[in-house]
Amino acid sequence: MAQRTVLLVLFDGVQSLDVTGPLEVFSGAEAQVPGTYRLRTATLDGGPVRTSSGLTLVPDTSLADEAVPHTLLVPGGQGTRAPDPRLTDWLREHGPHSERLVSVCTGAILLAEAGLLDGHRVTTHWAYCAKLARDHPSVEVDPDPIYVRDGQVSTSAGVTSGIDLALALVEEDLGRDTALTIARHLVVFLRRPGNQAQFSAQLAAQTARREPLRDVQHWITEHPADDLGVEALAARAGLSPRHFARAFRAETGTTPGRYVDQVRLEHARRLLEDTTGGIEQISRTSGYGTPEAMRRAFLKALGTSPAEYRRRFRPAATPDRRTSAP
Template structure:
């Protein structure tokens, strides 16, 4: 039987903890047997969170016998996890244990150094902070989950459930995973690369950054041709120095920042107007409708037409009179 250990830290997010418990507890083999044994473990016997006090029977030693470790999200108010927790995760990773995080649990894995050099995701609202604190992590803020093989990360609680179903499918096949999904009353079809459907209103940059005037100029000129050379010249730097400084301050490259700003402009136009996709492509600076459709789908995870159908804000029709 495969042992799944859920590491419960102080101020754990209950929903982030419940998602993997539900997914693995509901899994059954065709003959009715349970393939997973779920265990909660913690550094101390009692863990407190908002409105709850949890008694945990197993300590960190339970991680040593686990086949999979799940790290749910937790509040940042308690600061980084203890060195005992980080060391236990490093030992488990060194032994080949599969380790996954839900939502901002990715910060714990990053603190342990388990995400260095890897792709990772977290809730979109925390993605910029994860990239800022851990520049060696390739943060992908717009996907539901990322599977690196031994190490996995997911966005919010719902995406954590998607990730767990993905692991079940990887372990036991699609039929078993589909049954687990039905028991959890969720679809199995949401793949990891599907977008969170969130792009920041303004791609993040630290307040007071010397890049702010340049970023404002970039946003004012989204409809035109903004090249790396033009950005570097305006910043008074070489392209190489500018690219390095830009990534240090924003957690992404200049061209990726520009792409997300253009996508956000396109999202706004799709949500609030009735212009054609061809016109929106020009207004947002994509050059051609074909390039617009391809890049919009890559960032948002759906087509401009489907996005407009889902999010276009139209006034409700008046009620019919009797």
């Protein structure tokens, strides 16, 4: 197997975890299968840079002295807000020659500025998705997934999703067993599916201003198996169904039905990850009623079945945090 060079681009204001997270994954893979990866860090001039948290990183070399890598990884951070034009020019010239272009967090902005994301479906940190889409209309920005792989280009959301994406790349290169060993060593799950949402349902939706609607939101979260139809929720809020549905959407940014769907999906995911409860039991506890209904919901939202989700997200060797579903 040919050795793959992974080059991480460093710059002032880089987010340190965007660098060290993927670096730990690839270095773990190199330790498991020596000769697999050649890891390099580089800056424009070969000099040290200061991260957004104040750490100083000393690179291996300058970008000018590095050959075209197999995998070019661009992290994010405050330094992407006003990028050095010389860095953008370097990416524009050299990026297309790498077999894989990878970004973590707002590193996608640098790739977009270099014209390397045109025509691709991508993601970035949720706070910058709208800006990326507005500034680069030829880029298809998906604000929901934790990472997106589209041909040569792979982009990820916040800092921890860079680890998830790196694990996915290692699994592609070296197989699941190697990636699983690395994930266990780093005490992370192998692996969050790329289309898993960046937010939990409670974070994705706004919190309602009015207390009755806010109370209903809490009720939904705490009672996913109850009757959560619009009429039942409206009665709990003391409003007519029509008024409730309109007010809920206006104050939370989503419909009652979609919010319920998100809460139930999140509840089921958590039970699959954290418990040994059976699929039928979890489907009832999460409000789906039947395993088939839960299966359809998982396929629609995550592109995978509940059983496959559990297999990926909760390795058999991972100790239980609870022994059964509540």
